[in-house]
Amino acid sequence: MSNNVMVEVRNLKKYFPVRRFLLSKDYVKAVDGVSFQIKKGECLGLVGESGSGKTTLGRVILRLIPPTSGEILYKGKPVTKMKGEELKEFRKSAQMVFQDPYSSLDPRMTVFQSIIEGPRIHGIDVGNPEEFVTRLLETVGLKPEHLYRYPHEFSGGQKQRIAIARALAMNPEFMVLDEPTSALDVSVQASILNMLKELQAKFGLTYLFISHDLAVVKYMSHRIATMYVGRIVEVADSEELFLNPLHPYTQMLLASIPIPDPKIAKNKPKIKITGEPPSPIRLPQGCKFYPRCPFAMPICKIKEPPLIKVGNNHEVACWLYE
Amino acid sequence: MSNKEIILSIRDLYVNFYTYAGVVKAINGVNLDIYKGEVFGLVGETGCGKSVTSRAITRLIPPPGRIEKGEILYKRNSEYVDLLKLPEDEIRKIRGDEISYIFQDPTSSLDPLYTSGYQIAETMVVHDRAEWNEAWKKAVELLKETLIPDPESRVKNYPHEMSGGMRQRIVISIALSNDPKLLIADEPTTNVDVTVQAELMDLLRELQRKKGTTILLITHHMGLIAEMTDRVGVMYAGNLVEIAPVDEIFAEPLHPYTKGLLAAVPNPLQKIDKLVPIKGSVPNLIYPPSGCRFHPRCPFAMPICKEKRPPRIEIKPGHYVECWLYAEEVKKKGES
Numbered sequence: 001m002s003n004n005v006m007v008e009v010r011n012l013k014k015y016f017p018v019r020r021f022l023l024s025k026d027y028v029k030a031v032d033g034v035s036f037q038i039k040k041g042e043c044l045g046l047v048g049e050s051g052s053g054k055t056t057l058g059r060v061i062l063r064l065i066p067p068t069s070g071e072i073l074y075k076g077k078p079v080t081k082m083k084g085e086e087l088k089e090f091r092k093s094a095q096m097v098f099q100d101p102y103s104s105l106d107p108r109m110t111v112f113q114s115i116i117e118g119p120r121i122h123g124i125d126v127g128n129p130e131e132f133v134t135r136l137l138e139t140v141g142l143k144p145e146h147l148y149r150y151p152h153e154f155s156g157g158q159k160q161r162i163a164i165a166r167a168l169a170m171n172p173e174f175m176v177l178d179e180p181t182s183a184l185d186v187s188v189q190a191s192i193l194n195m196l197k198e199l200q201a202k203f204g205l206t207y208l209f210i211s212h213d214l215a216v217v218k219y220m221s222h223r224i225a226t227m228y229v230g231r232i233v234e235v236a237d238s239e240e241l242f243l244n245p246l247h248p249y250t251q252m253l254l255a256s257i258p259i260p261d262p263k264i265a266k267n268k269p270k271i272k273i274t275g276e277p278p279s280p281i282r283l284p285q286g287c288k289f290y291p292r293c294p295f296a297m298p299i300c301k302i303k304e305p306p307l308i309k310v311g312n313n314h315e316v317a318c319w320l321y322e
Numbered sequence: 323m324s325n326k327e328i329i330l331s332i333r334d335l336y337v338n339f340y341t342y343a344g345v346v347k348a349i350n351g352v353n354l355d356i357y358k359g360e361v362f363g364l365v366g367e368t369g370c371g372k373s374v375t376s377r378a379i380t381r382l383i384p385p386p387g388r389i390e391k392g393e394i395l396y397k398r399n400s401e402y403v404d405l406l407k408l409p410e411d412e413i414r415k416i417r418g419d420e421i422s423y424i425f426q427d428p429t430s431s432l433d434p435l436y437t438s439g440y441q442i443a444e445t446m447v448v449h450d451r452a453e454w455n456e457a458w459k460k461a462v463e464l465l466k467e468t469l470i471p472d473p474e475s476r477v478k479n480y481p482h483e484m485s486g487g488m489r490q491r492i493v494i495s496i497a498l499s500n501d502p503k504l505l506i507a508d509e510p511t512t513n514v515d516v517t518v519q520a521e522l523m524d525l526l527r528e529l530q531r532k533k534g535t536t537i538l539l540i541t542h543h544m545g546l547i548a549e550m551t552d553r554v555g556v557m558y559a560g561n562l563v564e565i566a567p568v569d570e571i572f573a574e575p576l577h578p579y580t581k582g583l584l585a586a587v588p589n590p591l592q593k594i595d596k597l598v599p600i601k602g603s604v605p606n607l608i609y610p611p612s613g614c615r616f617h618p619r620c621p622f623a624m625p626i627c628k629e630k631r632p633p634r635i636e637i638k639p640g641h642y643v644e645c646w647l648y649a650e651e652v653k654k655k656g657e658s
Contacts, residue, residue: 049515049516049517050515155603155604157603158603185367185368185542185604186367186542186544186583186586186587187367187582187583187586187599187600188599188603189586190585190586190587190588190597190598190599190600191599193588193597194596194597194599197596212515212516213516214516214590215545215587215588215589215590216588218588218590219588219594219597239593242590242591252517253516253517254590255520256516256517256519256520256521257516257545257590258519258520258523258543258545258546258548258549259545259548259549259589259590259591260544260545260547260548260572260584260587260589261548261572261589261591262548262549262568262569262572263569263572264548264591265545265548265549266548266549276485276487276488276518
């Protein structure tokens with residue numbers, strides 16, 4: 001089974017130091033003890049509110065920032081210990097698409113230069129570079145005449161297509177998609193999401209899809225993980241998570257999505273939503289969600305619940321299910 | 323629905339922006355009635371003119387924008403006044419008092435140099451609704467109404483001491499401070515998390531029920547439209563292409579753009595195999611397409627769509643669409 005796993009994360013932590021007074025130091029615990037696996041060819045969705053650590057997690061996995069502790073295994077090899085050729089190989093094979101296509105493209109480079117940059121640096125033999133880039137542009141739904149244009153000549157959706165083509169140029173196996181459509185309009189979003197799905201099927205890609213939009217995550221992912229202040233509180237197959245959410249936080253998140261159907265939207269049961277996520281510097285003891293939780297029990301205050309298996313492919317970190 | 327009282331009527335509104343690149347024809351003849359006590363939703367994508375329309379209501383269009391023509395009739399003391407013709411000092415009396423706004427970004431709506439309480443009280447003092455000490459007391463009340471915990475100490479807080487959701491509650495308090503007749507909420511929850519969004523929407527709905535305020539809700543989110551509104555207007559490239567009660571918009575959308583918009587939104591309760599995007603992209607409004615502005619992207623475009631702008635057709639009472647597909651003369655031609 002283990003050769004089926006693309007990415008495995010074990011007890012991963014990322015703390016950012018913040019200086020308070022002259023000497024004392026505090027930490028923002030952006031990612032705090034996260035473990036999960038992504039299988040080959042799968043799309044794992046990662047949802048959570050802003051500040052829950054989803055982007056940090058994505059970046060740590062790709063070693064864009066070093067983790068504080070914990071292990072990341074990419075195809076069974078520890079990412080943090082990679083060096084030289086092995087690291088270069090990893091850099092090619094694992095790619096990222098960022099949220100904001102305006103800042104992820106160099107305004108002074110043409111589309112051709114931007115896309116060919118990666119393969120050139122890595123010395124990949126692409127044959128005729130112009131033909132290579134043209135083929136990539138066609139894959140992402142752009143035209144050959146776009147080859148020598150600059151980013152400012154494109155709309156947001158087209159820029160995101162260029163960013164995706166750039167990632168594909170390295171012939172990756174794994175991609176972290178960090179809110180790839182949240183800067184785009186719905187009609188454009190739909191075409192980018194469809195394209196990402198097609199690419200996944202065509203090239204057998206593995207995705208980590210990060211978004212705050214649960215409807216989008218559901219459309220894209222096979223499994224979904226819910227994050228709350230640096231922890232994964234629930235993981236399940238996406239249909240299962242929506243039909244049978246177990247963690248009170250997941251229930252709250254699902255209850256707060258506006259449903260684009262007035263018959264359901266106006267009659268749906270109200271789950272009272274209270275409070276805001278705690279400051280990541282002064283976290284409560286025990287379960288981080290208990291101050292907002294409608295079902296909080298005495299134990300929740302004292303001990304943090306572990307992520308336990310409760311059903312087929314369904315894990316939850318909550319004392320209610322212990 | 324004709325027995326309902328119209329509180330605001332936008333008639334034949336045109337707004338242009340005079341930029342260096344050329345004249346942007348942002349609003350191209352918008353007609354819209356808003357009834358008293360309803361929640362009217364205006365939906366559309368970036369750049370369709372929904373915000374510009376809402377700002378034109380109280381002439382908040384900044385240069386290089388200019389309202390070219392049209393009328394905005396507002397019912398004031400049982401008679402209609404044209405807001406576009408009022409002198410500046412009169413419209414200032416209406417803004418923030420009878421018609422108030424909630425904008426998208428609470429951080430830029432609030433002044434960082436004043437406490438939240440001061441900013442709420444100021445609105446009442448400026449409009450001669452209260453003296454300072456009374457207004458201050460009312461500010462605490464308002465914060466209580468908008469469900470801010472510990473309002474007595476929160477009034478002394480500056481905006482930077484609060485979270486985004488909290489700031490937006492302050493903005494809502496300011497907007498509600500003078501019991502407005504019309505509340506214009508322009509993407510009020512785009513910058514906040516879904517849980518906060520749900521709370522804020524609950525709050526607005528609650529206040530609307532209690533006080534009977536008319537709300538114009540502007541959003542790009544079909545889910546919010548479904549949840550919050552009574553009637554919906556769909557905007558595309560400066561035109562209001564369809565107006566209907568909310569149930570009808572979702573159950574039987576008529577305009578091809580409305581249909582496209584609905585098919586492009588993932589519904590989390592359904593299993594969707596494939597979303598249907600709208601092909602093409604939003605036109606540049608310096609050179610808007612001739613005829614119907616949607617025709618280059620429309621799957622049902624006919625020759626007439628390129629030549630002539632479609633008229634507004636009332637299909638059912640209260641359900642209007644601007645599209646040639648539903649025009650009598652075109653239908654007859656198709657049959658013969």
